[in-house]
Amino acid sequence: MKRKFKFSGRYAGYSLQGLQKDLLAGLIVAVITIPLGMAFAIASGVKPEYGIYTSIIGGILIALLGGSKFQIGGPTGAFVPILFGVVMVYGYENLLIAGFLAGIILLLMGIFKFGSLIKFIPKPVTIGFTSGIAVIIFVSQIANFLGLKNVENHETFFSNLKEIIIHIPTINLYSVLTAIICLITILLTPKFAPKIPGPIIGLLLSTVVASLFFPNQVATIGSTFGEIPNTLPNFRIPEITFERIQQMIVPAFIIAVLGSIESLLSAVVADGMTTSKHNSNRELMGQGIANIITPLFGGIPATGAIARTATNIKNGAVSPFSGIFSGLIVLIILMLFAPYASNIPLASMAPILMVVAWNMSERHVFYLLLKTRSSDSLVLVVTFLLTVFVNLTVAVEVGLLLAGLLLIKRMSESVVTVKGLPNPKHKNEKIDANMVSSIHDCPQISIYTIEGPLFFGAAQTFEQTILNAINFKPKVLLLRMGKVPFMDTTGEAYLTSIVKNFSKNGIVLISGINPQPKKLMTNTGLATLIGEDQFFEHTGDAINSALQYLNRDTCLGCKHFAFRECTALSKGTHVIEEK
Known part of the structure; x- marks a missing residue:
């Protein structure tokens, strides 16, 4: 007697119609993911293809093993400052080790059921470092937007700002024009064609204009980083030593904390948009496994991406298959069209990240917290300033410590x-x-x-x-x-x-x-x-x-x-x- 196969758990009631919806949602998310993946990788100080590898491997594993039905995983803006700092100080090889260690920390957090503890991180701290990250990302793209030449990357915000000011005379008007075309397209697309991803249209249009009307006049991905390969890198375990673990454990912990915060916030957003309920501890374990495996293929740290997860839901996703399809489609596009991506101008990538930074800045919430003129305002400002002018690690540590001390003071007065x-x-x-x-x-x-x-x-x-x-x-x-x-x-x-x-x-x-x-x-x-x-x-x-x-x-x-x-x-x- 034949038995009919039935889906259970997160796939209960799944049907062919659901498969079609997941495939469409996965396709749309994949189209958005490719430019963002490359942009976040470039902003983090690594080659653009590493962001694509992360979107493929991390995205599939997070969807498959995570605790949210609709979570889309991959590189995000929250990681940019910490990853850039690690690359500047320790190099790409050590970044892979930091990501691997962060994955282990996340896995342990899930196993020991730390998922519910993330909610105890005060809002002024999260808003403070999120807004600080937005400022860092926005400023870091000014050089590409203006097409400045011979700009060196530094670890600190002040040094990078100084580099931009010093090299302003090298401005490239062709780069500015390319960036403006991309920016205007990104801003206008949602108004005239809301179902079409603005970043991909802006990227294609500005690339075509630059290639046809002023070829070889603007820096491209290929001219800066070399041609993007159309295959995944070979499986390789980084050389992990006790000394390297000691070096990278603090950055790894910050990556794990940021990853857990963003992934669980994204899962909460997904819950609010649907009737589902995520499993926070399973989500952390899924994130952990994804970040353990992704560095073995050259990828950078991944987490749940709020905007892409929301896009996934809005386009009809009904199960984790949409996230799996998204990763597979990105892989297919990489294999078929990677050489063409080398022609994308860096000036076209800059507006994409600037818009991401503007959207993630939480400016309205920042202003409301600032307007309270309370101890929360102090925590917000201190965390924000330390994120921008010192580094994210110090900002999170001091922000949490200050918030804790002020809470104790308020409780003692009560x-x-x-x-x-x-x-x-x-x-x-x-x-x-x-x-x-x-x-x-x-x-x-x-x-x-x-x-x-x-x-x-x-x-x-x-x-x-x-x-x-x-x-x-x-x-x-x-x-x-x-x-x-x-x-x-x-x-x-x-x-x-x-x-x-x-x-x-x-x-x-x-x-x-x-x-x-x-x-x-x-x-x-x-x-x-x-x-x-x-x-x-x-x-x-x-x-x-x-x-x-x-x-x-x-x-x-x-x-x-x-x-x-x-x-x-x-x-x-x-x-x-x-x-």
């Missing part, structure tokens, strides 16, 4: 310790800070409401607030901890100090404590020091217990009347059961 008393006008005599005054306060019972996490950034302030406020040595200290969601060992240590200091002459009671702080106090022995019978679920029960510890001689004639029992206690007529 911890509030307020003295209060029951308000008889409220239901259940709710504790109210406004009830405490110089003529309405209990000399023997101090009630403090603590709000916010008791952690290392706020614990010392909490301790000082309590100790400074109880110099008059009340008989009972009641701490209301129902609004303390979390306490770390530093917070526990300061609370222990308060308990030990106060217990010499009085009693400490705790009400409404949450499970995590209570468990920590039990594990450290603080709960035993306080006494398990001194913990109460409700403040009212804790107050009733506190009244049992009062010195009734002190209560005689007291006019504060902090509690409803105080009238009788002041007259000496209230009976309290001895504890």
